Amino acid sequence: MASVLQPTAQGRAEFYRRLDKDNLTPLWEVLHNLVPPAPSSPAVPAYWNYRAIRPYIEESGRVITAKEAIRRVLILENPGMRGSSSITRSLYCGLQLILPGEVAPSHRHTQSALRFIVEGSGAYTAVDGERVTMHPGDFIITPPWTWHDHGNTGSESVVWMDGLDIPMVSFFTAQFAENYPEDVQPVTRAEGDAQARYGANMVPLGPLPTAKTSPVFSYPYERSREVLETLARDGDPDPCHGWKMQYINPLSGGFAMPTIGSFIQRLPKGFRTRACRSTDGTVYSVVEGRGRARIGESAYAFEPRDTFVVPSWYPLEIEATESCVLFSYSDRPAQAALGLWREQRD
Amino acid sequence: MASVLQPTAQGRAEFYRRLDKDNLTPLWEVLHNLVPPAPSSPAVPAYWNYRAIRPYIEESGRVITAKEAIRRVLILENPGMRGSSSITRSLYCGLQLILPGEVAPSHRHTQSALRFIVEGSGAYTAVDGERVTMHPGDFIITPPWTWHDHGNTGSESVVWMDGLDIPMVSFFTAQFAENYPEDVQPVTRAEGDAQARYGANMVPLGPLPTAKTSPVFSYPYERSREVLETLARDGDPDPCHGWKMQYINPLSGGFAMPTIGSFIQRLPKGFRTRACRSTDGTVYSVVEGRGRARIGESAYAFEPRDTFVVPSWYPLEIEATESCVLFSYSDRPAQAALGLWREQRD
Amino acid sequence: MASVLQPTAQGRAEFYRRLDKDNLTPLWEVLHNLVPPAPSSPAVPAYWNYRAIRPYIEESGRVITAKEAIRRVLILENPGMRGSSSITRSLYCGLQLILPGEVAPSHRHTQSALRFIVEGSGAYTAVDGERVTMHPGDFIITPPWTWHDHGNTGSESVVWMDGLDIPMVSFFTAQFAENYPEDVQPVTRAEGDAQARYGANMVPLGPLPTAKTSPVFSYPYERSREVLETLARDGDPDPCHGWKMQYINPLSGGFAMPTIGSFIQRLPKGFRTRACRSTDGTVYSVVEGRGRARIGESAYAFEPRDTFVVPSWYPLEIEATESCVLFSYSDRPAQAALGLWREQRD
């Protein structure tokens, strides 16, 4: 090949036009954007006050039935990514309403889902033949490709937060979905069966489930709350996180879901966390207490049932004006599995 | 909450407008797109004939120096995703030219890179103080966050395919990058050191590398070719893949890289694979032989050094008019780690 | 070397004598014993009736103090291996008595220990600064190399079964032991701390314990019993094992201890197991119910608190004349880790 001749800007532009026809493009014109020095995300900090949006949730109950909607959900969309149905770059968040007597029909998909109960008791979700009754603060999993439907056999409206990996499964172009032939799948196991089989630090003899998702699909708040109290009694809070627990799959000791990490933490009254950050954009749901969250340059006062989102690599600092309990979820297990997760604690 | 009243289309639209102001959106209007019955990707099948694009590569050598470009690469951009610098939804592909005497300066980033040598010998890549000399057909890894630079101390122009996970690391918003203070990092270990330490079915006593990427960062074609011959001698070709090997990390037995799977396969003359498909969009580089690839409804005749791309879930059928060797890479390890990978073999 | 000449028996004997001086011995004379066609063990089936031996346990309380004895234990020795302090080839079993007000002094060793509470409540065992209160049917672990002492702050005599891997650690010549400078280690964590941190399908953020033994060191019978009831409600009993659970380490999903497997099973009234066998010699402690165990050619009628041992590869058949709960332990995790465990179910 010949020696290098530095062409004019015009010459380069003409070269690029010729390349373009063959689906080629010069890396050196985009390198800095492709390989930036630090994370750069279209997602921005955001916050939803539950009292402010609850009328919309209620109204959605008059606008469409659960059955017609399949899932009657208001998506919480990141203001920096409107139209994408995403709350972070890789995750989806919605608030689902199910009224007494309603059913959200059975289907299955390769997306993983979590439910975190925000308001009301007496609804259930059914996973592969077992129903679990919902109470505020419960964390419930729908593993990928399992039949699931929801219903409300109680007398209260029930609202929960849905966290899914829809954008991630879309990114990997690995979406599959099917509807169940009936609205409701048959109940084949009594409530508590999975908890007894896998959730009591024991397993039945014989072949175990090999899926990457925890076979324990319900983590009741009653127990989580008690755990947080015990931690608080026995040790100092972490400067970044207070007392923070990660839900696990007891068959592996790892995250409860392969794509979504889920956490619950307690901050004592008056505690102010150090500003820390990590590469997993995180969605928070306030369970108990009031406080203030500073996310990068934004700051929000929060109260129970509120939602806020911390994009990747934005520092988060929380001040607990009351004793607080916060649930959160992010794509940490995916990032960790791929060797991408980083944290900065100071 | 009140009883359900089916509103008019107009009433709904008005409701949606109010929701919109609070960054809320109704799931039921987008559910089918978010959770489609089968993979749907913006990527399309595509093909680049090396003889056709080689003049551009040569011309790039006259348009810019390796040093000025940092990396003198023409990106192969998927025709369905122009402007995204992506060849599949999650992966990047480029052809890099380095002329005799040139150096591509040292830097590091959280993106993983592979090099597959297409033409010419005598260039080297240096990873964390060890250089490896390139020959056509060699598969070389740059693990994330390792200093790396390339140089050409020989007398031939050298061209290789760069495969990176740039879109994936961007999707997870986990990009970090740094330049080395000098153009070229110092050589601290003789060539072959990593191969000896980790690549000969032995390891040194003491703590082993814990990174998720193979410490064996070079897989010479001489050995790969021999392996394919042995396989071909001892067993029948797989109906979908012929004789196909996966490069591994011998410290884990798993994929050589956590985000990118890499493969080499041999098809005997006259062999025609069954049409098979999988969820990992795959980039192929032809090493030896001629044939024809049918990808969904598209078909391409290929010859050595050509590139073609099979998007997720598109059936691929290859007819080998000559004995062929094909290198390929995809995001299979990421999909497998996340529980998303599926294959259909018939 | 010269051609083969078949020597006389006398010539061989003379050759063997010469070899012997140099610590050599001809394999062909012992091959069949060294590599037998099927397991052959010095252990034999055996049974201890608790009512019969309880007077000895009581008497031991008058013969020596817990403090003087360090551990006041009567070893259950396999009749086929007297003098070895073993109940199976690889495991030790004893019954330990601690009287109200007594303390068994603190020490640590590389041997793993389990405690299964047979009679009485109100004693405690302390592991690394945390005490757990004992109740009949509780399964408690002392991980290797953790300081541990026992005490009885209640008003009842307490008896538990000690299961240790003493013969195994001796076989591997990896025994280490130390006494604590005081009789009783300080209490640094409140009761329930380990259970909260690791036993509720959650873990604290931050580095986790890396030991091979479960950090959950207490598995209360109250919960185990409930789990067995749930299993019995939801599915048919296994023909060999009834409803049988394995205690796990929730940080790995594997056995709770690396050398000793521990199990609890329930048989409905009138159930008769199929005669099954496995290579792990197993010690049983009867928790509830009466029945009959046939072990090879031996048969024993059992009642609560009795102990029996099934040597490797002896078929076991149990007939439950009442609804039964049985605890058992064996060296299964060691055999599984080494690729040695086999089971025959028919």
Added chain:
Amino acid sequence: MASVLQPTAQGRAEFYRRLDKDNLTPLWEVLHNLVPPAPSSPAVPAYWNYRAIRPYIEESGRVITAKEAIRRVLILENPGMRGSSSITRSLYCGLQLILPGEVAPSHRHTQSALRFIVEGSGAYTAVDGERVTMHPGDFIITPPWTWHDHGNTGSESVVWMDGLDIPMVSFFTAQFAENYPEDVQPVTRAEGDAQARYGANMVPLGPLPTAKTSPVFSYPYERSREVLETLARDGDPDPCHGWKMQYINPLSGGFAMPTIGSFIQRLPKGFRTRACRSTDGTVYSVVEGRGRARIGESAYAFEPRDTFVVPSWYPLEIEATESCVLFSYSDRPAQAALGLWREQRD
């Protein structure tokens, strides 16, 4: 229970006699022996000079045929454990002779075997249908429960060291063995097949072997020697071990065999290792060079083909009067899997 009365020695003896009838024994009389402060093993240091014992090996070739003997082996028995066919507490060692034209008939067993070639070329071992030709210094594995036979199709007598886990499999009472219906199993794969499939940092697509033993069953000395040279070129020797490599299973990165660890190390001329010790009793075979091994209070001058054994926890110090290469094996993987392995490096 009644208050404690310290009985007389005579009273205790009488109590012990009564206990004895019921297969009970008081722990407090044996506790110190059962749980000693540091490893105590019946094995002692020992050494076999190859020149001294070679005449016996040669003579064994005249005393019995390989076929009649099944395996014509002289067992190297630890002088502290005569009659046990063991060289350490858990391992067996023998020297096997096969004369030109002979065959050692095909069988299989649950014991794992390694072969380390001491003298002569041209014999083969066959594992599951694939033969591998032996050369001095080659390390070859016979995985458990695989059919294997040996033959000598060359013109030289061949002697190799057999290392097996016979005592360990006996301890776990998990021995199974079968003879093949013919003396020689059929050859179904060409030599080098396993090496190509699994030994070149690649694996074939599709299900992989799940056994715990490396599917690469031959590690030629030619390659090992080269690796040791590369290590010696690029870094300083370890003070305890010189340059020491561990043979691995490239499908896991772990030990090549689940029960036996195998190593090869190089010491430069004049090097003297620090006295180090570990809990795995280790057998050494000298491949190249002369030196002196101090094992506890014993010391031996060694030369090529000699064998020596270092019992558990005995300090070993080696002085290399010439540049040396040593092969060794021990039960390290078993100890590591069970959490028992310890090392002391100073």
